[in-house]
Amino acid sequence: MGPRGKWGAVALLCCLLWGGVLGPCHVSISPEEPTVEFGSALLLNCTSSCRNYSQLNWEVPVTKLGSSGPGWVSLSIPNVTEWSLELQCFGKFGEQRSITNTTLRVYRLWPPQIDLEEGDLVAGKETRVTCNASARVSPPDPPNVTLTLGGGGVPPSTHQGPWVESSFTVQPEQDGAEVTCRVTLQLRHRTVGTSTTARLRVCTAPHDVQAWAPRDVFTAGENVTVLCRALGNPPPGVCWVLPTNASRQLCPPGGTVTVPAAHRAHAGTYRCLARNRCGVGTATVHLRFQGSPRSPLIPLVVTLAVGTILALLAISWWFQRSRNWKPMLEGSRPG
Structure with missing residues (x-):
């Protein structure tokens, strides 16, 4: 390399060490699109391309904090409460002045709201779940919001906009399942999001109702017991309508009714009613009665009755015989 080349290299090196880059000095903001x-809090950096500045600082319309170092100065706002905020960073390089402006994009994304039909969901019925989201951005452009709803056996659904819904037929096994709604907000080169989860409450009407008795034929005087069981969510309560009084219901704990010393009037159809807040289920059992059980006194009573009848017949026969003998004896006497 010749002498002129060496001096050029030295000049270039000095320029790089002193100014940082060739050409006019300038300042830049990082990140470029805050x-x-x-x-929330904000932290930005303003960086100079040259070290020969006499001043490097921020110009903002709010109270600011920050720190500085060789070739940079930071901007810290602990609580951003302005929806429109213009930020300016400037540097003085002798007679030269470099200014960079940027607009702070402020956003607010609220957690989505999941709406279910009022009250419990009823198994076997068609229902709808809806998710709504709210967002605000500045500058005041329409927020770019996408909602996704799914989970818990609910058909997944995605919609570009502030709401999304999904319709489905409720199944008993969905009780307690979680449904999640996720919302994303697109902010130029950045995406933010949040989600909400709701738990399904499924009510199942009474089903598989069973009513039975140890047997269906009883003898008068025996204790009669009828039992009833049913499935449902929440667990159904059980009441009985007895054949002796159809206007009255018995609702025993456990669904078991015992009629002590039942008689023929207790024969008939016993109806079980299983209820919860989603519906009613029924089942019946029919009971019959036969004659009263044999008592040890019955043979004695029968024997006494038969003996009495025979005695009366004997007395009647003897009395009739006596009456017939009397005329015969009178006719046999001599005249």
Whole structure:
């Protein structure tokens, strides 16, 4: 390399060491498109391309904090409460002045709201679940929101906009299942999101109702017991309608009714009613009665009755015989 080349290299090296780059000095903001959530803290850096500046600082319309170092100065706002905020960083390089502006994008994304039909979902019925989201961005452009709803056996659904819904037939096994709604907000080169989870409450009407008795034929005087069981969610309560009084219901704990010393009037159809807040289920059992059981006194009573009848017949026969003998004896006497 010749002398002129060496001096050129030295000049270039000095320029790089002193100014940082060839050409006019300038300042830049990092990140280039600052985005922050409303109410949160902001931290930005302003960097100079040259070290020969006499001043490097921020110009903002709010109270600011920050620190500085060789070739940079930071901007810290602990709580952003302005929806429109213009930020300016400037540097003085002798007679030269470099200014960079940027607009702070502020956003607010609220957690989505999941709406179910009022009250419990009823198994076997068609229902709908809806998710709504709210967002605000600045500058005041329409927020780019996408909602996704799914989980818990609910058909997944995605919609571009502030709401999404899904219709489905409720199944008993969905009780307690979680449904999640996720919302994403697109902010130029950044995406933010949040989600909400809801738990399904499925009510199942009473089903598989069973009513039975140890047997269906009883003898008068025996204790009669009828039992009833049913499935459902929540667990159904059980009541009985007895054949002796159809206007009255018995609702025993456990669904078991015992009629002590039942008689023929207790024969008939016993109806079980299983209820919860989603419906009613029924089942019946029919009971019959036969004659009263044999008592040890019955043979004695029968024997006494037969003996009495025979005695009366004997007395009647003797009395009739006596009456017939009397005329015969009178006719045999001599005249």
